Amino acid sequence: MPFDKLFTPIRIRDLKLSNRVIMAGMGTHMTGWNGREVTQKLIHYHAARAKGGVGMNTTEVCSVDPASSPNAFLAISEDRYIPGLKKLTSAVHQSGGSICVQLWQGSLAVSMDPAAEVLVPSDMEVSAGFTIPGMTIQRINSVIEAYGNAAKRAVTAGFDAVEFHCGHTYLPHSFLSGGINHRKDEYGGDFEKRTRFPLECIRSIRANIPEGMPVFMRIDCHDDELAGGLTMEEVIAFCKMAGKEGVDVLNISRGNILTSAVMYETPPMDLPHGFNVEKAARIRKETGMLTMPAGRINTPEYAEQILKEDKADLIVMARAQLADPEFCNKAREGKLSSIKYCIGCDQGCYDYFVDKTKDHITCLRNPALGLEEELKLTKTQSPKKVLIAGGGIAGLEAADILFKRGHIPVLYEAEDHLGGQLLMAGAAPRKEDTAMAVRMAAKNIEELGIEVHLNTAVTPELIEGVKPDAVIAAIGAEPFIPDLEGIEESYVTNFKEVLQGTKNLSGNVVVIGGGLVGLEAAEYLRERGCEITVVEMREAVGIDLGDMRKIAVNRAIAQSGIKTVTNAACKAVRDHQVIVEVKGKEISLPADYAVIAVGSQKRSTEEIINVCKKENIPYYVVGDAIKARRALNAISEAYEAARCI
Template identity: 50%
Template sequence: MMFQMLFSPITIRQMTLKNRAIMPAMGTKFPKDNQVTQQLIDYHIARVKGGSGLNIVEVTGVHAGSIPSHYLSLAEDRFIPGMQQLTAAIHEHGGKAGVQLWQGSIAVASDPTAQVIVASDMPISPEYTIPGASKELIAELIDCFKEAARRAVEADFDCIEVHLAHNYILHSFLSGGINRRTDEYGGSLENRARFPLAVIEAMRSAMPDTMPLFMRIDAHDDYLENGLTIEEVIQFVKWAKERGVDVVDVSRGNIISSGLKYEVPPIDIPFAFNIENAARIKEETGIITMGVGRVNYPALAEEILAEGKVDLIGIGRAQLSDPEFLNKAKAGKLEDIVYCVGCNQGCYDACERPDIPHITCLRNPACGKEREYQLVPTTEQKKIVVAGGGMAGMEVAMTLQERGFQVILCEASEQLGGQFLLAGMAPRKQEMREAAILKGEQLQRAGVEVRLNTPVTEALLKELNPEIVINAVGAQPLQPKILGIENEQVYNYVDILQNKPQLTGKTIVIGGGLVGLEVAETIAETGGAVTVIEMTDEIAKDLGSTRKITVMEQLYIDNVTTMTDTTCTSITDQGVQVMKDGKEMLLECDHVVVAIGSQSRDFKAIEDYCNAQGLDYYVIGDALEPRRALEATAEGAALARSI
């Protein structure tokens, strides 16, 4: 068997897990009114069937007044039946179920009806300060955690995890970077640990001796003055172990600083970035330890476990992008895995954006739609031509092929991947390039006929005679009407990312969105001096918060200058003429790169031909409107199921 350590069993108290792969608790926005939904059950079942050793059900509130409506709750007995349905479904399919108990402190503020509880006084404005939790409230919360643990036992969970990280209330008390109390709950580590340890004791008293207690904790605090050190965390873990904690789940990050980037680490953060911290905690405490953080490949998980650095591995987003990740790894079918690329577009960004109803995944649009997206074989063997081999085109082609249609995918260039392939040329984004190439290989193994260097023309359609044509030809760089844009020293973003010319001297990048900033980084890597100008009031407006942190930090390291509210009016041999604050000025430079976005490619002639011939014609992805890859793959997946 491949990956012997990853797929070896482990027993903790009287819970035996079939392997070392844990699906950690991740917020989904699937619950409604704090209750389990069928959507949440289906999502967990898919990962249990896919081989997950233990599914830890997402953050579950313990205190009735402070739980946003799209989070689960075990604050009252009325929530037990729904949780029992969830655990029964997980058990029925051979899995184990844990639940993560939590009080969210300032993280609940997204719901204006939820009570915000803080460790110590927190000024919000000159007029208002949120008072630190009273001793009466602390006692109440201890009881809330205890009662929630009792309900978790009644709901047939196999283990419980207490959340002691990420700015939530227990971390807020433990961390000297957040807790500024002057009573017996503040000051020394012993005082700051008093409330969290009381919670652990209370929870343990409500659990049978046979049931394991996990604890999620930050390895140390990032970007927080006087924050937790790893030495303090090691001491606290020793105390927690004495009080009945069996497993420590070592995380990183907080939501009040740039440390957020470690909480749901994007593509910019190295693989397994937190494992050495977990290994040190394990070595110095002797506790069973779970490591998490961008362990996206089975071989990496195996290596970490085989070296004895940790005992369990949290594999979260990798199981969002491919619920069969573990089954495929166990069978040695590594080339069939759909790998997470750490884009955070469908998972973390969805939790921040009110316009996205629940988490999903750029690589797996069926995430959160497991029931309705089960593939239904076609009853009609129609021939379908897909024009364009970017992410939208590949998604629709592969899904249609799996349903039994005859699919021919035509790509005008010599390689599949489209904009995703190009995105993978930007700094720190090699994984995207690899994912695009692997998707192309998976597509061809699935039986899709792929024709490269083949633009779709009327003549080709006459030859192939399809019943359906899908336009997924994507987008091309937008060429604004600016005087001087045809000058020799002017490039577009494709020129830079694809060809990586050595631009020495000064370069002005027009456009401060993601693409413009990646262009700026690419040029700065070769030593060029770069200024980015953006006509709106904000740089990186189109990035989710975790990627924005990492990209902006790198721009700072590279000494890239950024200017907002700055509009280019013309380009001359001397530089770029701009309007800023109502004044015209010249920014001298040697090179100019235009990176203000894309426009859909012209496909009007083919559309007219399809209409004239009575062919079914559809448009998806950037060919419809340039947007993020998340929307492109989602449209491909939806269309493929509707035909």
């Protein structure tokens, strides 16, 4: 069996897990923006991962205290939530899995709901003239009691384990950290006093659950960017104390919402794989406790390596389960190319999470996330031959889904390789996972035996000759080239030619466009020794990036020495100069080369549509062929087209 270590069972007290893969708690908003109860949507979501073979599911954060329980998150703060939680645990158990509830008091994080009480250890000034008062001793005691009552409800609801969240600036972490807790009484000051509140919470939990029920604890390995914050030595010392009070497993995480270190909580592709692994290994060694690292572990090969090197006992693979609920089953069976790999884009998980116009999170790789029942795939009773024009990620997704449903996809790609723009984007720094995921998707198509024609553009004549039962047009987009003086000069190129490596540039390079593709081209060229200036007409570069990627990319841009000129309108390219206007003043930027990176425009599908109409062939246009957007949109539209044929 592949990945023997990863799929070795483990017993923790009375709980036996079938393997070492743990799906950590992740916010979903599947409760609805105005709810706190388990919904059928959330049940289907968890049941799908249990059926997919994950060792244990963990709920998203689940509020323990009634007054500070925000809407849009689960709650276990009152008995009225127990029936819904019972339905959730029953569904997971019936699907062959185990489930842990993450007990939570969110401190500052609950402020997204104006009705929820915000609790902080000590007075905290959040803006001029507005300070949140520190908790009274009476309120501290009531929250400690609330943890115990919540743990008791968890037992009644049928959970297999509980997890005490002691990280990410939530209340227990805030008490523990000297960078946040500035109390002067028995709950603050020196390290020992700062441990008092979280330790009393653990005692309260342990006293209200059976001896055989495990307690997990999620904790930051140290504080980032917080003056006076937790050191790793303090974390190790606290974990030893927590172990004596009944904590069984340490879930090693990182990040806080007070600084840009928030990016470690939902780490983007810019962060290294397993950036917490070595720290977790040290904590494990010095505490002697069962330990599991979180953070950018997205392949079974890497997870197996961590276990074989004896650096962990279990592995947190959370977003891997969002991208593919069958991740574990596929890995166990050795079907690696069929896995939809998380690429750390954060587009569907984090960006949707903070967007109140979205019902719940989604995933670039998995449009059915949160819609497991609504978008369930069914086998066709009438197999059709479907011509797919375009072998980018949308075309690959369509071919995969059509094949799963029993249709006969035939894929045509104009270039000499599959992967399209997403493969090209994978050439940019820190986007190796993007390229890997696309290559695996292409390999999956090959292994399924789907007919593929490279170097073959889809023409009306080809469609008439093939006579398909349906057509999916996924021909993507191409660089938008503005009407600009000097655009035809030999030293002017575009981001596609740069990232595909068809043009080798040197010297001073001006990148015209400071959005995602412009910054990718800029970093790519900077790594190859060019001196880069990015020109952006808006007030900042990277505006189209999500929050977490924006933090990481802006940091990389600053560290690399790439210059940026914002609020700059490009007027012309002449005599190896890029002429821009900034606040009414013209500036000339020296340019051995200029790179146009102002975005993409859709390729025309007019001929394909016209012949389909003429031959009465059903057709579907998906992805950038409709309008240049994100890969998330392209994959979602391809999935839906293939599901409906």
